[in-house]
Amino acid sequence: MLNYRQLHYFWVVAKTGSVVRAGEQLNLTPQTISGQITLLEQTFGIDLFQRSGRQLELTEAGRQALPYAEQMFQLGNELESMLRAQPKEQQIAFRVGVADVVPKSIVYRLIAPTMELAEPIRITCREDKLERLLADLAIQRLDLVISDSPMPSHLDIKGYSQKLGECGVSFFASAALVERYGRDFPACLDGAPLLIPGQETVVRSRLLRWFGEQQISPRIVGEFDDSALMQAFGQSGSGIFIAPSVIAEEVARHNEVQLIGQTQAVTESFYAISVERKVKHPGIVAITEGARRELFN
Incomplete structure (x- = not known):
């Protein structure tokens, strides 16, 4: 099985061109790095470097392996940056599709109660034709669709309609x-x-x-x-x-x-269409309860 720590040492040596410089960058002794790269070479039975005087040069196998290591550790750096950028308090994603025939003022009043939830929520709204929104709902790209009609019976899509009012x-x-x-x-x-x-x-x-x-x-x-x-x-x-x-x-x-x-x-009439018969998402619960208690009371 591939040892990613050993692969990382190989990548740094290949980038710096020297075990000594790699050791300075990684804060490790040259002996530790050389030993780990030797273990990596032994695992696959190939040489990744060859000596040319005092310099290390990549072998053909090393040149082929380097682009893969580049991609892996570049993605790793991007992942680390993304995770560090996350807010300390995680937000609940709420993806809402809005049929383009529904008045915007109605949409705002329906969604507004979600902004008052105790849980942090991040809303994404997308407006489109109803059938395209329902297709995205079916593959879980959306959590909810707001429409002026219930789920059309001719569509072969699993969905449940709740009349908001x-x-x-x-x-x-x-x-x-x-x-x-x-x-x-x-x-x-x-x-x-x-x-x-x-x-x-x-x-x-x-x-x-x-x-x-x-x-x-x-x-x-x-x-x-x-x-x-x-x-x-x-x-x-x-x-x-x-x-x-x-x-x-x-x-x-x-x-x-x-x-x-x-x-x-x-x-x-206005409807909330979701893939759940029993609604659990706090955003959907807030919309349905708010509509019945306040907007259409």
């Missing part, structure tokens, strides 16, 4: 649009310019069905997968837009828009 939707608009369309909700939406969520969102079909039930025909002027972008267009006065009612005050304040009306007939 649901809420109605609120309609917002700039002051100019409120002045023109802001009375007699929801009838005021008929013919009004409307910004709606994109086709990949669950709430879109519910919204359009509700318009049909109310015999309302808004004029759709924009479709957005990204709720933040939709709100930016709404803030500019491009059209009326919707947002989950649980963040209605924040949306109105942040975007400087006004609330036109709310409905519980159209709801948005």
Whole structure:
């Protein structure tokens, strides 16, 4: 079996070109180093060095072995540096995937309780399409996926969905649009310019069905997968837009828009999807308990 201490002595002698200089670097006697290298050579039945006058030169076997030793001890130095750089208090990694249709304000409010845990936690958030996130969840690149829909039944992926909560939707608009369309909700939406969520969102079909039930025909002027972008267009006065009612005050304040009306007939739901049926990760526990106790109470 390879003796790594002996290999290290070989590497240092090869780098310094002298047993004496290697001994000075390693704080060992030349005799100790020579003896250990001799044992290494005897183990494999080969010579790693040959004398040329007073100098040591690598044999062909020594030249072939040196690059391997270089890689091994370079990686060892990198490993030592990495371990020394670790914080004294180890953090728990928490890798969260967020479906790109989930409003960012909802995501923040869901994840915020993890920042108050007694255990130090390090959060990594990644936004993407739901199916790609679930693929990463299946191979444990993610601990949790937050989505507006439960685990799709057609995917051959092991995962469990926990409903975090649901809420109605609120309609917002700039002051100019409120002045023109802001009375007699929801009838005021008929013919009004409307910004709606994109086709990949669950709430879109519910919204359009509700318009049909109310015999309302808004004029759709924009479709957005990204709720933040939709709100930016709404803030500019491009059209009326919707947002989950649980963040209605924040949306109105942040975007400087006004609330036109709310409905519980159209709801948005949010789910935590994990590979564990019984959740153990403290980050997931904090999200599920916080959502049910505070956000969607």
